[in-house]
Amino acid sequence: MAAGLEELTRQLNSFKPTSADIVGNLQENQSKEVFQKLLASDQKVDQLTDSLAEQRKTVADSAELLRDLMIGIENLGENMKNIQKEMDY
Helix, strand or coil, rough: CHHHHHHHHEEEEEECCCCHHHHHHHHHHHHHHHHHHHHHEEEEHHHHHHHHHHHHHHCCCCCHHHHHHHHHHHHHHHHHHHHHHHHHC
16 A cells, blocks of 8 residues: 555656646637638638629629620611611512
């Protein structure tokens, strides 16, 4: 039993608990790092969202331009038919 008590005493003497200040500082530093990483992620998400919005606008503008071109081509075809009829008349 004395040997066990000596071993326990030796283990307790070698045990050096971390102070609350050190733990608090480590926790604060980790919280800051996590916050910075979340902030960076939020910025990347915002950039991707802006990029997607621009791409959607470009696609919508392109579709509208193609529709206008198709209408113009149809009108040109009708005009050519009318000119052909007038020339034949």
